[in-house]
Amino acid sequence: MLAFTFPGQGSQLPGMGEPWTSHESWELVIEASDACGRDVAALLLDADADELRHTRNSQLSTFVLSMVVLDAVERTGATFSIAAGHSLGEYSALTATGALAYDDAVRLVAERGEAMQIAADEHDGTMAAVLGLDDNLVAEACENTDGDVWVANYNAPGQVVIAGAPDAVAAGGAAAKAAGAKRLMQLQVGGAFHTPFMQPARDRLRKALAEVEIRAPSVPVVANVDARPRSDDNEWRSLLAQQLTSPVLWRASLHALTDVGVTTFVELGPGKVLTGMTKRTNKAATALSVGAPSEIDAFMEALADSAPAVPAVLGGENLYVTERLIVSPCAGIFALDSDMGDGQPIKVGDVIGHVAGEEVRSPFAGTVMGIMAVEGERVTARQPIAWLRTGDAT
Incomplete structure (x- = not known):
């Protein structure tokens, strides 16, 4: 997965x-x-x-x-x-x-x-990464420090970011080092985010x-x-x-x-x-x-x-011999035709919608079983746009 x-x-x-x-x-x-x-x-x-x-x-x-x-x-x-x-x-x-x-x-x-x-x-702040200390001990260091300092990111084992007022972050970092942190690394950011x-x-x-x-x-x-x-x-x-x-x-x-x-x-x-x-x-x-x-x-x-030797089905519909996908002709923003939707019968050449101004036309006749792209979504070339069952329209 x-x-x-x-x-x-x-x-x-x-x-x-x-x-x-x-x-x-x-x-x-x-x-x-x-x-x-x-x-x-x-x-x-x-x-x-x-x-x-x-x-x-x-x-x-x-x-x-x-x-x-x-x-x-x-x-x-x-x-x-x-x-x-x-x-x-x-x-x-x-x-x-x-x-x-x-x-x-x-x-x-x-x-x-x-x-x-x-x-x-408007509010001067900074951030620093505390390395080599358990999450709860970093949080305790911040809680026990006078001033405004908090945990901002729990990133990975032994990597927690603290943030707040510069003096408080320095004090919180010192408390973390006293509790066993291996290193305090100042981050090059312009505020106390999160x-x-x-x-x-x-x-x-x-x-x-x-x-x-x-x-x-x-x-x-x-x-x-x-x-x-x-x-x-x-x-x-x-x-x-x-x-x-x-x-x-x-x-x-x-x-x-x-x-x-x-x-x-x-x-x-x-x-x-x-x-x-x-x-x-x-x-x-x-x-x-x-x-x-x-x-x-x-x-x-x-x-x-x-990849597994036999492709796994991760979800969605299985396509049988009577079913086809209509794919995008190019990359760009998808716009659905206002008349198109599930259950709509279509003929060869009917327009499903547009991608970057280019028409998405069906090479098959059939019935639309589902629109797979979202209005306003950026799609890539050959990305499935619609799923249809063939043979139901002429």
């Missing part, structure tokens, strides 16, 4: 978009710039480390590059059964599963980054979330705030807002993925931070990362090596 995971802020690198400029998936960068009114290509190609460290820049650039990588991987035909994302990466996971339309997600991420940047500017310091950003993000459609994801997504897989759309607005002021339960999320049968974890986006956390948390799992086009072949080879 395969899970796609998506990195958060801190994984960005100067020039991280350069390997992708000649790849077909680079079109997503242009779409992102149009959606949010910012030059995303400049962030991915020209911004230096200091510029990318700003929250409004790091979040947008990391999200868009993660979607470029996802698009490239999906063009190979690879599919996943469940997804998760670390902090910002949760937006990537929701977009990957069709819960958020790409342009809506770009605008949400831009708004989230801006809101968190403003909150950080703490009460982000309450103003949470209030602003709620308004932005209320203005977008959130659909049920095509596969479950594990939420940061409680490490539970969710396959409906009911709670995501609340979860995404709550996430800003709650600790990221990433270690528990990795355990949740393992508990449902995931054996292969693939990190899509810049850096390899999540891959390292996966290896620390589940030593028996296969942990891979794809951040550049050159890594796609290795990813495909690893999947081939781990």
Whole structure:
């Protein structure tokens, strides 16, 4: 069972978009710039480390590059059964599963980054990783420290991030070292994220979330705030807002993925931070990362090596001799024809919908048994759009 995971802020690198400029998936960068009114290509190609460290820049650039990588991987035909994302990466996971339309997600991420940047500017804060100490002892060190310091991320065994006011974080780190921590590592971020310091950003993000459609994801997504897989759309607005002021339960999320049968974890986006956390948390799992086009072949080879001799049915409908799939002619945003739906009889050449302005026509006559793509979803070339039973229409 395969899970796609998506990195958060801190994984960005100067020039991280350069390997992708000649790849077909680079079109997503242009779409992102149009959606949010910012030059995303400049962030991915020209911004230096200091510029990318700003929250409004790091979040947008990391999200868009993660979607470029996802698009490239999906063009190979690879599919996943469940997804998760670390902090910002949760937006990537929701977009990957069709819960958020790409342009809506770009605008949400831009708004989230801006809101968190403003909150950080108004309330000085920092973050530090505590290495080599049990989770409960780190939490106790924070609780017993005077001042504002909290656990922000439970990342992996022996890796917990604390955040808050700079003096309190330093004191909490010292208390953790006194309790046996091997090392305290200051993080190069501009705020105390996932703490009460982000309450103003949470209030602003709620308004932005209320203005977008959130659909049920095509596969479950594990939420940061409680490490539970969710396959409906009911709670995501609340979860995404709550996430800003709650600790990221990433270690528990990795355990949740393992508990449902995931054996292969693939990190899509810049850096390899999540891959390292996966290896620390589940030593028996296969942990891979794809951040550049050159890594796609290795990813495909690893999947081939781990594939069962007889393909397993992971869910969905079995296609019999009278059933056919209609696939996308290209990559892009899918729009369903207003007259098309389940039970609709169609003829050869009838239009199912459009992808990036190109018509999706049926090469078969029959009856639509199900629409497999979601309105507003980004689909890849040859991705199934509809499932039909042939012979019922002429």
